[in-house]
Amino acid sequence: MEEILIISNYYPPEKGAAANRIEQLALKLYQNNYKVSVVCPLGNYPKGELFPEYKGKFSVTENRDNITIKRLWIYPSVSKNLVVRIISVLSFSLSLFFYLLFKKTPKKVIVQSPPLLLSFISVFVLSLKNKKIILNISDLWPLAAIELKALKEGSFSHKFSLFLERYIYKKATLIIGQSNEIITHVKSLFPEKNCYLYRNFPDHKIENFDLTFEENQPIKIFYAGLLGIAQGVLELCEKINLDGLNIELHIFGDGAEKNQIEVLLSSEKDKKIFFHGMMERNELHEKLKSFDIAIVPLKVRIYGSVPSKIFEYGALGFPILYFGGGEGESIVEENKMGWVASVEDYTELNNKIQLISKTSKLELFGMKERIFRESQINFNLDLQMKSLINEDVF
Template identity: 25%
Template sequence: MHILFLSDNFPPEVNAPASRTFEHCRLWVLEGHRVTVITCTPNFPRGKVFEGYRNRLWQSEEMDGIRVIRVWSYITRNEGFARRILDYLSFMMMATLASLFVRRVDVIIGTSPQFFTAVAAWVTSAFKRRPWVFELRDLWPESIRAVSAMRASRLLDWLEKFELFLYRRADAIICVTRAFRENLIARGIDLAKIEVVTNGADLRRFASQPKDGALAVELGLQDQFVVGYIGTHGMAHGLETLVDAASLLAGRADGKDVSLLMLGDGAERERLIHYAGDLPNILFVPTVSKEQVVRYWSLLDATIIHLKPDPLFATVIPSKLFECMAMGIPVLHAVPGESARIVEEAEAGEILPGGDPDALADAIVRLQMDPDRRARLSANGQKGVRKFDREELGRTMLAHLCLLAERDVRR
């Protein structure tokens, strides 16, 4: 089977869509299938082309047996609604054109967060007369309202109608959370074509290991209780709460040995650095490569997962949850809903309210003072994450794709 996968994020980018797409496609190649990925020049989230690449009309490479076609797109930082729409639209058009030159395709996938990639998959499906799958990673454009980027807009209303049109036109929809499936069913989408394949972790890469002593010394984190946030510093994450908690801990006698490590890039990073000012117990580190990120995970005594307190975010499962569970890192989890239930069922951490720096600071100190509890949470996380093995989840998704291709009546 030849799978054509459209995604505007792909390695060497290190965000969740890039990692999921790459790890699934790599597995499918190992299972004997052909995979072609159409993506853009790597630039997320800084909006700067990665070293070794140029933003050309067309460039091709091979990564672990995957044919990767990179097309030109309008590149901008992950901020500003109008510029991001131009980014999305340019990739949609160029990916559609590039898809027409990929021969003998059996099934087409378009992945969100934004659905313009799914538009390209739908158009490509119409031209090639092959089934297409909408991989639903985010309820976009609803998430734009949730971060207050555009609260009320006729454009958003129109985009939501078009979103529903795409769900109805897709031959299959693969959601990353059960809450997304329930949302679609409530909006009239046929249950029979909706499947759930959650995010997970590469358990070969992410596993418990001793702290990287050399890195701890390099960062000045030796002899510290290190709490970390690793991931995108975006509008949805409400990370000023973490800075406020660090400020509270800096003024507490029982928080003097706590350091907060903030690793990642995003639209809010520079503002957060300015907001933190000269706080001595917070360290900002820019995004590192996928090969290096495990070293930074190893430094953490606890991790923080946080999103703004908005009802929409109760439907999401931050993918970093599975990585920190696999690493055996206790979770301070400030996201309600489906992801909180995973933490509770695994007994891998503590559930906190979002946007509450006092609750976060208190939880950090409690965890610091109780090494036995940390050990229990660590062991529980490593056990609980086994059901979210990325390799098994990739095989589940592959089975859905094979079934869809086999029953295609347009051949």
């Protein structure tokens, strides 16, 4: 059985798309006869606090669904204080540096990027040890940071990030990217680099359509995921207009905007927006069976980003109301998955919601059945994995 290591900043029991995506990759490699191990920080995300089972520990080795997981020390934080955040990033970076330098690692290693500093350290040490480095790019940094105004263009931090970005692209043996835009960007810098598309398809293990039909209920739109700056869910709650419509918005998740969202909704109880907090994935999917439409927002159009929620909820059978621009728009439109509103255009978004309000529950149910069937073919993780293995990517 061939060995492969995955280096990631997130892994379950942490919540969110990043942790789910890496776990899915690990499990699929195991199912294809790889012996898989993962190196990641002690569990702390999204609250920036060590989970109770990891407190007081420097490192932990555990087995989760036949995947060996090595969790290394981190000083966790989601503080807005830049110095504290830097200390947090450096803490795991140092743990990872010494682990990779002195521990025996498999010949093949998948490195998740971003975060850039962690991927830089991984690629730097692994290149010295002559490993096959498979760089898995889920977002383009620092480009995304500039678009989100988290970095100032031309600043020292921006220039340093550009150096890290170019280094990891150059030193990686090959690159897998979640979008065609990511691959185009890498090729613009290193035209000869071998790059492969790797979509964040889910594996729900659901063979039969099982969403339910409730005729005499409001149309239930839901957002489920990270409540961070990039998603702009707080602004969505402020600007969405459900007045006079038989529509509700339900929000599930946790993150930086959680408290502000709760304050807003407690002060404006007539908005028909309901906050449910964070739920376990299986519990969430069970809760959503009677819901109707998944909304996928981004605060700004982020080049290279394709929200995995498109595939996550499309594969369950939910129509998508997409509000993020970029390649995600094309995926929703080409697969006839629902509705698209131009990113940041709340007038257009509210017009789409008006249009949705005129759709009957029966029509929505028909859409769900079709989207579920087509997603089994179009968003098939097993077929994607086998194709990449046949091309000797892993």
